[in-house]
Amino acid sequence: MRELFRDAEHLFRLAGVFVALFVAFLVVRAVLIPKSFGDYGHYRAAALGEARDRGVAFAGRAACLDCHEDVGTAKAGGKHAGVGCEACHGPLAAHVADPATVVPQKPDPAAVCLVCHVQNLAKPKGFPQIEPKEHYGDACGACHKPHAPLPVEG
Amino acid sequence: MDQGRRDFLEKTGKYVLLFGAATKAWDFILAGNPEAAPGYDVTRHWWAFYIDIEKCIGCGNCVRACKAENDVLREPFYFRTWVERYHIPPPDLANLGEELQPIVDSPNGGYDGFPERYRDGDGSKSFFVPKMCNHCTDSPCTQVCPVGATFDTPDGVVLVDKTYCLGCRYCVQACPYGCRYIDPRTHTVDKCTLCYHRITKGLTTACCEACPTGARLLGDLKDPKDPLHELLRTQKVQVLKPHLATGAKLHYKGLDGAVR
Numbered sequence: 270m271r272e273l274f275r276d277a278e279h280l281f282r283l284a285g286v287f288v289a290l291f292v293a294f295l296v297v298r299a300v301l302i303p304k305s306f307g308d309y310g311h312y313r314a315a316a317l318g319e320a321r322d323r324g325v326a327f328a329g330r331a332a333c334l335d336c337h338e339d340v341g342t343a344k345a346g347g348k349h350a351g352v353g354c355e356a357c358h359g360p361l362a363a364h365v366a367d368p369a370t371v372v373p374q375k376p377d378p379a380a381v382c383l384v385c386h387v388q389n390l391a392k393p394k395g396f397p398q399i400e401p402k403e404h405y406g407d408a409c410g411a412c413h414k415p416h417a418p419l420p421v422e423g
Numbered sequence: 424m425d426q427g428r429r430d431f432l433e434k435t436g437k438y439v440l441l442f443g444a445a446t447k448a449w450d451f452i453l454a455g456n457p458e459a460a461p462g463y464d465v466t467r468h469w470w471a472f473y474i475d476i477e478k479c480i481g482c483g484n485c486v487r488a489c490k491a492e493n494d495v496l497r498e499p500f501y502f503r504t505w506v507e508r509y510h511i512p513p514p515d516l517a518n519l520g521e522e523l524q525p526i527v528d529s530p531n532g533g534y535d536g537f538p539e540r541y542r543d544g545d546g547s548k549s550f551f552v553p554k555m556c557n558h559c560t561d562s563p564c565t566q567v568c569p570v571g572a573t574f575d576t577p578d579g580v581v582l583v584d585k586t587y588c589l590g591c592r593y594c595v596q597a598c599p600y601g602c603r604y605i606d607p608r609t610h611t612v613d614k615c616t617l618c619y620h621r622i623t624k625g626l627t628t629a630c631c632e633a634c635p636t637g638a639r640l641l642g643d644l645k646d647p648k649d650p651l652h653e654l655l656r657t658q659k660v661q662v663l664k665p666h667l668a669t670g671a672k673l674h675y676k677g678l679d680g681a682v683r
Contacts (some may be wrong), residue, residue, distance in 0.1 A: 309465070312574035316584035317465065323620035326492045327632045356484055356635040360491050385482045385635055390478045390541045391508050391549035411471075 326360035329353075333361070336368070340416055347417030357381050357415070378415060379407035463623045467584055469645040470580040470617055470672070473654055474553050477677040478638035481551035483533040488633030490534070492618065499531040501604050503615040504555035504630055506533030511681050513546030524679040552675075553639065553683050555630070556581060556602040556615035557663060560670025564594035564603065573612065579644075579672060580619055585611045599667050617641070 274281075277299055308314035333354040334341045344350050355361055357376050364371040388398040409415075456491035489495060489504045509527040530537065533551075552658055558581050565573050565581060573594055588611035595603045606613040618628035622641065626632070631639045634664060642651025654660070654676070662671040662679040675682075 291636065295503050306571075309577050311575055312571040313587060314582050316582060316586070317572075317576055317619075319584075320616055320619040321463075321623045324559075325621055325629075326622070327488060327621075327626075327629045329626045329632055351637050352635045353632050355488075356633050360488065361630075384484070384536065386481055388535070389481060389537055389539055390543055391510070391537065391551050393477055393550075396480055 325362045327355050328360075328362040328365040330355070332365045343414075343416040348419050349416060365396040378409040382413075382415070383407070424673075426602070454490065458518060465577040467645055468622075470558065470579045471642050471644050471651060472555070472558065472617070472673045473640040473642060473651055473660070473676065475609040475638045475640075475676040476550060476552055476679075478636045479506070479551040479553055480636055481508060481533060481537045482635060482640075483536050484633040484635060485553060485630035485639060486532050486534045488629040489615075492621075492629035493616070495613070497532050499534070501606070501613070502532040503602075503613070504553060505529055505556060506537075506550045507548060508533075508537050509552060509679065509681060510541055510549045511547060511679070523681070550649070550679065551681065553630075554600065554602070555673065556617070557600055557669065557671035557673040558615075558617055560672065561668065563597040563599060563667070563669060567597040569593065576619075580617045581614070582616055582619060583612055583614060585609060588612050599664055600671075 303312035303313050303315065306312070309317075330353045337354075340354070344352075358373055360378075361371075361373055364373050383401065386397060386399055392398055403414065413419075417419045483506060485504050486502065486506060489502075490497060493503060495503055504624050507527050507529045510528075511523060512526065514523060515521065528537075528540075538545060541547065546639045558579060560575070560579070562581050565575055568574075570587050570589055570593065571584075571641070572589070573581065573583045575581055579635075590605060590610040591610065592605060592612070595605065603612050603614045605611070616673055618626075620628075621628060627641045628639075640651060640654070642654075644651065655674060658674050658676045661676040662669075662674060663678075663682065664671075
């Protein structure tokens with residue numbers, strides 16, 4: 270046996286170096302690669318949780334109706350029944366979380382109505398559009414109730 | 424039973440308007456710790472999106488809502504969703520063989536709406552096309568990422584891991600729909616997340632929430648009761664650039680052939 274390995278001592282040393290390098294590789298790999306890498310694919314699965322872990326700005330219409338059921342009743346059956354509350358009132362998750370201190374401003378009808386209803390050739394033909402100069406200016410609220418704009422009064 | 428009408432609606436209303444898991448999650452959202460909401464299983468959802476071009480009025484609500492919800496820079500170069508106006512001029516009767524080139528504009532991505540620039544009655548047609556990430560099944564952007572920083576989630580959303588992104592811009596060039604940009608604050612890529620922080624809590628995306636005409640719809644195709652199934656079955660739908668075989672999950676109804 271000794272005869273066999275007599276001239277191979279340098280090979281053992283080399284093998285030792287290889288083993289040490291391999292162990293070092295395993296250690297570095299374990300340190301550098303995040304735990305969840307590869308759980309779903311070639312990426313860090315924990316990134317999904319980080320993407321989820323954000324607050325919302327828009328609370329959603331269901332949250333509004335939890336308190337403002339009267340507005341839900343007013344909108345029902347009207348032309349704006351399908352329009353979400355925050356489409357006109359803006360993002361209000363902060364108000365939902367703390368209704369007492371975060372009090373939203375009432376939108377200005379002159380500005381908010383025309384966001385959708387100003388005339389534009391590229392809009393779908395059936396969509397109600399006005400040219401403010403030819404209509405009644407920007408006093409929308411004088412005739413239209415924003416939560417149920419039809420029928421027009423007066 | 425001295426239960427008031429208000430009390431009754433408060434207790435039952437959310438069960439009517441929110442579905443199953445969303446109802447449970449909602450209590451956690453109100454309590455301020457939405458991450459603790461139980462019951463989101465990535466293997467049980469497959470998100471898709473539907474845009475009805477014939478309903479889009481170009482008001483820009485989606486663009487503003489997206490920027491507000493996702494902290495997107497207000498400068499007019501950074502959009503996760505934007506609206507384009509297509510204007511197809513009348514055919515030139517003297518040169519009918521020549522292809523008509525549509526005129527496309529998107530002032531500030533539609534953030535401030537669209538000032539009128541065309542006249543009626545000249546034989547042209549105009550319409551709005553909302554654009555956003557198509558959340559492709561075979562995304563060109565995820566295939567080119569050298570470090571695994573962008574990926575398709577098991578529930579069908581293309582996301583970016585910002586801690587891994589090098590900012591090399593390969594994916595920005597690879598996306599055939601122009602849906603990615605480099606965020607100058609972090610020097611990493613940014614894009615539509617399909618409001619992943621909302622849809623995993625049972626809410627819809629911010630753009631859907633803000634769209635006044637219902638032109639946008641989020642759907643979960645693993646839910647057999649989702650209304651999107653019915654729409655895809657009964658409506659004429661198309662995806663952008665189908666020849667690229669990206670497996671886009673953003674379905675357009677009423678898509679004109681001129682749209683690129």
